Amino acid sequence: xxxxxxxxxxxxxxxxxxxxxxxxxxxxxxxxxxxxxxxxxxxxxxxxxxxxxxxxxxxxxxxxxxxxxxxxxxxxxxxxxxxxxxxxxxxxxxxxxxxxxxxxxxxxxxxxxxxxxxxxxxxxxxxxxxxxxxxxxxxxxxxxxxxxxxxxxxxxxxxxxxxxxxxxxxxxxxxxxxxxxxxxxxxxxxxxxxxxxxxxxxxxxxxxxxxxxxxxxxxxxxxxxxx
Amino acid sequence: xxxxxxxxxxxxxxxxxxxxxxxxxxxxxxxxxxxxxxxxxxxxxxxxxxxxxxxxxxxxxxxxxxxxxxxxxxxxxxxxxxxxxxxxxxxxxxxxxxxxxxxxxxxxxxxxxxxxxxxxxxxxxxxxxxxxxxxxxxxxxxxxxxxxxxxxxxxxxxxxxxxxxxxxxxxxxxxxxxxxxxxxxxxxxxxxxxxxxxxxxxxxxxxxxxxxxxxxxxxxxxxxxxxxxxxxxxxxxxxxxxxxx
Numbered sequence: 010x011x012x013x014x015x016x017x018x019x020x021x022x023x024x025x026x027x028x029x030x031x032x033x034x035x036x037x038x039x040x041x042x043x044x045x046x047x048x049x050x051x052x053x054x055x056x057x058x059x060x061x062x063x064x065x066x067x068x069x070x071x072x073x074x075x076x077x078x079x080x081x082x083x084x085x086x087x088x089x090x091x092x093x094x095x096x097x098x099x100x101x102x103x104x105x106x107x108x109x110x111x112x113x114x115x116x117x118x119x120x121x122x123x124x125x126x127x128x129x130x131x132x133x134x135x136x137x138x139x140x141x142x143x144x145x146x147x148x149x150x151x152x153x154x155x156x157x158x159x160x161x162x163x164x165x166x167x168x169x170x171x172x173x174x175x176x177x178x179x180x181x182x183x184x185x186x187x188x189x190x191x192x193x194x195x196x197x198x199x200x201x202x203x204x205x206x207x208x209x210x211x212x213x214x215x216x217x218x219x220x221x222x223x224x225x226x227x228x229x230x231x232x233x234x235x236x
Numbered sequence: 237x238x239x240x241x242x243x244x245x246x247x248x249x250x251x252x253x254x255x256x257x258x259x260x261x262x263x264x265x266x267x268x269x270x271x272x273x274x275x276x277x278x279x280x281x282x283x284x285x286x287x288x289x290x291x292x293x294x295x296x297x298x299x300x301x302x303x304x305x306x307x308x309x310x311x312x313x314x315x316x317x318x319x320x321x322x323x324x325x326x327x328x329x330x331x332x333x334x335x336x337x338x339x340x341x342x343x344x345x346x347x348x349x350x351x352x353x354x355x356x357x358x359x360x361x362x363x364x365x366x367x368x369x370x371x372x373x374x375x376x377x378x379x380x381x382x383x384x385x386x387x388x389x390x391x392x393x394x395x396x397x398x399x400x401x402x403x404x405x406x407x408x409x410x411x412x413x414x415x416x417x418x419x420x421x422x423x424x425x426x427x428x429x430x431x432x433x434x435x436x437x438x439x440x441x442x443x444x445x446x447x448x449x450x451x452x453x454x455x456x457x458x459x460x461x462x463x464x465x466x467x468x469x470x471x472x473x474x475x476x477x478x479x480x481x
Binding site: 083129131132134135136137138139140141142145153154157169232 | 287309313314318319320321323325327328329330340341344345373375387390393
């Protein structure tokens with residue numbers, strides 16, 4: 010046990026990196042999700058087809074292969090900085106986070122699609138009947154309501170992303186799984202460090218689910234406020 | 237008198253099913269027009285064509301001399317701003333307060349400065365009897381209250397015409413009166429109105445022109461006195477007899 014304790018800086022660093030790549034990944038995921046759901050719902054057939062293809066390709070291939078493909082492609086074609094950050098170099102963290110975002114974007118797009126189609130068409134009609142443009146109606150009337158409806162599903166997706174971020178181990182990002190394996194290697198015993206990493210993932214996802222539960226409660230309460 | 241709305245040879249079909257068949261009528265400034273008739277007769281579809289939330293029809297719809305059906309997106313947006321629309325299901329925005337529901341579009345479209353828009357909104361809430369509900373969310377209101385907010389929301393755009401699509405059909409009977417009251421006041425103030433309704437007494441008392449629609453056609457039309465007292469059209473008589481039961 011005391012052997013394990015001396016490695017706590019590695020676990021801290023790994024945890025910080027896991028949080029970082031997940032945050033970047035989910036921000037990219039939300040932006041791409043929004044972009045692709047708009048493409049998917051577009052009346053222009055070509056644009057809609059591109060959205061559909063992106064979503065089905067990402068959902069139909071393993072994230073591990075996506076991450077490696079994106080890493081090797083970006084590493085080959087771009088001159089990314091090799092500065093070290095939280096024990097990993099940026100030329101691994103950057104493509105890794107982007108890959109997570111691209112992966113998450115497809116799932117977020119589908120979540121948003123379900124949310125948008127759940128809003129009654131009367132809301133859109135009310136918006137345009139007031140003279141708002143279709144775009145303004147989507148932005149200010151439909152999307153805010155859709156977002157509220159999909160909050161639970163979105164929470165699930167980010168919880169998945171926290172765990173999924175462990176695949177960046179394969180491209181040498183020293184996130185918490187990679188650190189646990191490194192510690193295991195030096196101890197010649199993998200079970201204790203892997204248990205530690207499992208506890209760390211659990212704490213992260215638990216906190217995240219509580220945050221989302223709170224947001225849901227807050228948004229729900231607002232809707233029913235009396236005068 | 238000037239024609240605010242002109243409809244000429246309007247025809248619309250869903251697939252092979254004709255829902256509007258050669259509709260012709262004009263609405264003058266200040267006129268109240270009631271669209272009555274059996275369900276599925278095309279009344280709501282016609283009303284929705286006027287504001288072009290329903291497209292895909294042939295013929296002409298002109299608003300103040302401008303064609304609605306060939307308008308560019310921008311022109312259409314401008315035209316819609318001049319036509320207030322009240323839906324059967326209210327369609328208030330649930331994520332906004334009553335006040336925000338009313339002020340959102342006028343502010344976004346900058347029809348006036350924000351302070352004037354808010355003052356106007358409060359005045360409208362006063363007029364529909366909901367001055368104390370400005371900060372409530374729609375879900376906390378009764379159906380009748382929601383519909384009155386919806387009317388205020390449409391009026392906030394300072395429209396030339398108000399279109400009502402069965403505004404009391406989704407309401408509990410005891411709430412119908414409060415909504416019709418607001419509409420009567422609006423009519424007395426000189427607003428041009430087109431109303432799809434099953435409230436025959438209201439149509440009789442308020443309408444200058446009554447259009448009886450059946451199977452996609454205007455089967456009978458004229459003044460309220462004509463339709464409710466003098467008509468010899470058997471379909472109209474049959475329909476009214478059923479409604480008055």
